[in-house]
Structure formats: structure tokens, C-alpha cells
Amino acid sequence: MSKLKGGCMCGNVKYTSDSEPAMTAICHCVDCQKQSGSALSIVVALPEDQISFTGELKLFVTSGDESGKKINRYFCANCGSPLYSAPDVMPGSIFLKAGTLDDTSWLKPEMEIWCASAQPWVSIDESLPMFPGNPPF
């Protein structure tokens, strides 16, 4: 039985994975704010080879942070929902957009990243590890 299941807003893109999430984070980076149209995104890290997608994804590549490593951002070709990011800085891992999960009841973010660009009104849980940019991988 698949542990993780989800999909985009229109239902054209779906995914399943039997993997345990490697970690769950809240990302305050500017690109996540732009892509989500919101203040942040909630991401679940998984090994890239342990998730399968159906449906047509489109790719937009951003220049990423000052390290120059690119971030590959995949979204539904039909409705535009962001599904996951694959940063070149962490080859082999993807960051699923947790809002696309069918069941989000188990989600519990373990860290806050890119806090330096967090919107000022967002309350950050200071009991969690916080990083101004990427966490140390």
C-alpha cells in the first residue's frame, strides 16, 4: 500500500510513493512565495527514484541561490499546481509540495528554511531548527 499519495488541483497529475519522508520543512524562500502565491511552501523530501508520477508535468528552472545551483520546479501542465522541486544542490532528492498530498493529517514540519526571506507577519516556530537559507545537507 502506498504511504504517500497526492496530485494536482485538476487531477491530471497524480503520484504515489512507498517511501518514508526523509524530512519535512517549511520553506520561506522568495521563489516558493512566488510559485505558491503564498508566504511559504511546505515540502516533504523523498528519494527521487521512490516516487512515481502520472500525467503531464512542466518544468521551470530557476537560478536558485547564490551558490549558482539550479532548482527544477515541476508543475501540472494543465492547472499549474506546483508538485515538486528538484534542487541540483541535492541530486537524487525531490521536495514534494506537501499541500498536494491527499492526506496532510500526519504532516509535522521539522525545520524552517530560508528564514531570512520570511514575510514579517509569519510566525516562525522557534522550537524548530531554523536556517537563514538552505540547511546544511
Ligand SMILES: [Zn+2]
Ligand atoms: Zn493539474
Ligand SMILES: [Zn+2]
Ligand atoms: Zn523555497
